[in-house]
Amino acid sequence: xxxxxxxxxxxxxxxxxxxxxxxxxxxxxxxxxxEIVLCHNGMDFLSKIENITDKEVxxxxxxxxxxxxxxxxxxxxxxxxxxxxxxxxxxxxxxELGVTKIVPVLTSRCVSRPDAxxxxxxxxxxxxxxxxxxxxxxxxxxxxxxxxxxxxxxxDDMVKNDLSLICYEKGGASLNSHDFRAxxxxxxxxxxxxxxxxxxxxxxxxxxxxxxxxxxxxxRCETAPICAISIIMNLSGNM
Amino acid sequence: xxxxxxxxxxxxxxxxxxxxxxxxxxxxxxxxxxEIVLCHNGMDFLSKIENITDKEVxxxxxxxxxxxxxxxxxxxxxxxxxxxxxxxxxxxxxxELGVTKIVPVLTSRCVSRPDAxxxxxxxxxxxxxxxxxxxxxxxxxxxxxxxxxxxxxxxDDMVKNDLSLICYEKGGASLNSHDFRAxxxxxxxxxxxxxxxxxxxxxxxxxxxxxxxxxxxxxRCETAPICAISIIMNLSGNM
Numbered sequence: 185x186x187x188x189x190x191x192x193x194x195x196x197x198x199x200x201x202x203x204x205x206x207x208x209x210x211x212x213x214x215x216x217x218x219e220i221v222l223c224h225n226g227m228d229f230l231s232k233i234e235n236i237t238d239k240e241v242x243x244x245x246x247x248x249x250x251x252x253x254x255x256x257x258x259x260x261x262x263x264x265x266x267x268x269x270x271x272x273x274x275x276x277x278x279x280e281l282g283v284t285k286i287v288p289v290l291t292s293r294c295v296s297r298p299d300a301x302x303x304x305x306x307x308x309x310x311x312x313x314x315x316x317x318x319x320x321x322x323x324x325x326x327x328x329x330x331x332x333x334x335x336x337x338x339x340d341d342m343v344k345n346d347l348s349l350i351c352y353e354k355g356g357a358s359l360n361s362h363d364f365r366a367x368x369x370x371x372x373x374x375x376x377x378x379x380x381x382x383x384x385x386x387x388x389x390x391x392x393x394x395x396x397x398x399x400x401x402x403x404r405c406e407t408a409p410i411c412a413i414s415i416i417m418n419l420s421g422n423m
Numbered sequence: 424x425x426x427x428x429x430x431x432x433x434x435x436x437x438x439x440x441x442x443x444x445x446x447x448x449x450x451x452x453x454x455x456x457x458e459i460v461l462c463h464n465g466m467d468f469l470s471k472i473e474n475i476t477d478k479e480v481x482x483x484x485x486x487x488x489x490x491x492x493x494x495x496x497x498x499x500x501x502x503x504x505x506x507x508x509x510x511x512x513x514x515x516x517x518x519e520l521g522v523t524k525i526v527p528v529l530t531s532r533c534v535s536r537p538d539a540x541x542x543x544x545x546x547x548x549x550x551x552x553x554x555x556x557x558x559x560x561x562x563x564x565x566x567x568x569x570x571x572x573x574x575x576x577x578x579d580d581m582v583k584n585d586l587s588l589i590c591y592e593k594g595g596a597s598l599n600s601h602d603f604r605a606x607x608x609x610x611x612x613x614x615x616x617x618x619x620x621x622x623x624x625x626x627x628x629x630x631x632x633x634x635x636x637x638x639x640x641x642x643r644c645e646t647a648p649i650c651a652i653s654i655i656m657n658l659s660g661n662m
Contacts, residue, residue, distance in 0.1 A: 253639040280646050282638070321640040358662060399521070399662040400492040401560040407519050410646070411653040415662065418654045423597060423638040 186212055187221045187228075187319055189326055194222055194229050200241040208233070208241045219246075226251050226324040251324020255422035258284040258369040260345065261409055262338050264291040264376035265298075270406045275310050279317035279327050281413045282422060286314070287330040289338040293378040303332045335384060339391050342371035348393045351408050353379050356395030359412065364420035372416070374409045425451055426460045426467075426558055428565055433461055433468050439480040447472070447480045458485075465490050465563040490563020494661035497523040497608040499584065500648055501577050503530040503615035504537075509645045514549050518556035518566050520652045521661060525553070526569040528577040532617040542571045574623060578630050581610035587632045590647050592618050595634030598651065603659035611655070613648045 188204045200208065200222075208214050214233060220243065222229040228251045231243035261278050265271060265288050275286055288307075290297060298306060310329045318326045333341065342348040347362060348371035364370065373393065385395060398411055417423045427443050439447065439461075447453050453472060459482065461468040467490045470482035500517050504510060504527050514525055527546075529536060537545060549568045557565045572580065581587040586601060587610035603609065612632065624634060637650055656662045 255638075277646050277649075280640055280642050281650060282640055321642065323640060359657065360662075397662075399494075399656060401519060401521055401562065403519050403560065407516050407649070410516075410649050411520060411662075414650040414653040415657045417638060418598065418657070423599075423636075423650075423654065 185219060185221050186214070187223055187322060189223045189315065189318070191224075193224050193227075194231075194245055196245055197234075198222060198229075198231060198243045198245065200243065201239060205239060205241045209236050209238070223251065223324055226254050228252075228324060253282075253322045254324040255282040255417060255420065257364060257367055257416070257420040257422060258345075259413060259416055260285040260287060260342070260369070260371050261413065262287045262289050262342055262371060262373040263409060264289050264374065264380075264405070265294045265296050265332065266376045266405045267295050271306070271310065272313055274406050274409055275313045275329065276317045277410045278413055279314050279323065280321040281410065282323075282417050283327055283413060284325070285328045285330060286310075287338060287341065288332045289335055289373070290332060291335050291376060291384055292381045294376045296376075298332070300332065307331065335387070338373070339388055339393065342373060343392050345369040345371040347371070349373065349396045349412075350380070350385060350388045350393050351375065351398060351412060352385050352395040353397075353402060356397040359396055359398075359415050359419060362419070364416055367420070370416060372409070372412055374412070375405060377405050379405075424458060424460050425453070426462055426561065428462045428554065428557070430463075432463050432466075433470075433484055435484055436473075437461060437468075437470060437482045437484065439482065440478060444478060444480045448475050448477070462490065462563055465493050467491075467563060492521075492561045493563040494521040494656060494659065496603060496606060496655070496659040496661060497584075498652060498655055499524040499526060499581070499608070499610050500652065501526045501528050501581055501610060501612040502648060503528050503613065503619075503644070504533045504535050504571065505615045505644045506534050510545070510549065511552055513645050513648055514552045514568065515556045516649045517652055518553050518562065519560040520649065521562075521656050522566055522652060523564070524567045524569060525549075526577060526580065527571045528574055528612070529571060530574050530615060530623055531620045533615045535615075537571070539571065546570065574626070577612070578627055578632065581612060582631050584608040584610040586610070588612065588635045589619070589624060589627045589632045590614065590637060590651060591624050591634040592636075592641060595636040598635055598637075598654050598658060601658070603655055606659070609655060611648070611651055613651070614644060616644050618644075
């Protein structure tokens with residue numbers, strides 16, 4: 185059933201306008217009486233179409249339930265900004281796999297170093313990709329794309345999770361050494377091309393971030409997050 | 424240390440020619456006395472450069488060891504051919520993550536349906552991507568890209584593995600229900616855009632292929648193999 189995210193918690197009656205209204209009426213050619221799901225903040229509002237015009241779709245909510253697709257664990261991906269369009273790829277895949285939030289981080293080895301203003305344009309695009317991936321994969325939330333953070337701010341934010349992990353190619357324990365079923369939130373820090381500098385890893389460890397390894401093969405910076413999120417979702421019982 | 428795949432098992436002395444020789448001499452600017460690793464069939468041959476000319480590099484093998492990066496489990500990915508360049512992406516990521524072989528399959532819902540001759544061109548490109556990903560990730564073998572198979576032939580091939588699995592979006596057990604540490608080989612069948620037809624899944628089941636699910640979020644056809652291979656490598660102790 186088609187899913188649409190809405191900004192405010194719906195009352196009994198909801199009026200959809202803009203692109204989504206056009207999509208329902210013209211692209212999907214839906215008719216009065218057909219059903220759609222309105223998604224807001226992890227809740228699914230099953231709704232029946234009461235009226236369709238060129239500019240708006242009027243729906244009546246018939247039942248409310250928690251979104252079935254949301255994982256029981258909240259994973260925030262702290263991703264050192266990679267080159268070219270790799271961040272777009274990472275956002276799309278991470279959202280499909282169930283992350284709650286993505287935080288782009290500037291580390292020493294980031295080749296791409298946009299200033300805050302330039303990144304805001306990129307961020308707008310990443311937000312669109314998050315929305316589109318959330319719709320396609322049936323998510324109950326649109327994962328947030330944070331502003332870009334320095335490594336210091338990222339670490340301070342990361343350690344607020346129940347567990348925070350840094351992927352380090354020079355070693356670290358297996359993800360199997362953590363009991364993810366007992367956790368509500370995890371922060372996962374992945375490097376850009378070339379990984380992290382030792383001093384950055386040491387800084388993370390001194391604040392309580394735990395190094396993990398992803399096996400003996402060297403994964404590209406866009407493969408590592410997809411791999412680690414898949415494994416964490418599986419170990420936490422969300423796959 | 425730079426790694427180069429060689430076609431034949433090396434004797435004491437190895438002469439490298441062609442692109443690899445140019446790469447060693449001109450791109451890496453390596454000198455006499457420096458070391459490289461020659462890879463053949465899962466074995467690493469540590470070798471010292473004895474001479475470099477414009478056209479060839481002469482190496483002497485100093486020690487031999489099993490490649491440390493090869494997983495203990497052999498995973499063959501049977502991938503229904505997706506649209507556009509998604510197969511290239513899947514090959515790159517699957518090789519990084521440790522698969523042994525990739526078999527492209529034609530299923531009912533494949534939109535891209537090349538004939539054998541057209542696919543051979545595509546296959547040459549996929550083989551190059553496999554080689555390049557194997558080098559980059561430190562693999563001990565170059566995973567094979569098979570010719571394209573009908574679903575019937577793919578199933579017959581797949582069931583030769585210790586365990587064969589089909590990812591089915593309408594459900595199936597979690598990957599956690601299998602003891603991958605006890606297995607030597609696994610076949611993994613993933614659909615193209617739109618997944619499988621029920622009749623195809625039934626045919627697989629009747630031959631002993633087991634359906635598995637990858638959670639409640641709908642994964643794109645290029646995300647599902649990366650996710651499943653990551654989890655299998657983790658559950659088999661190879662991450």
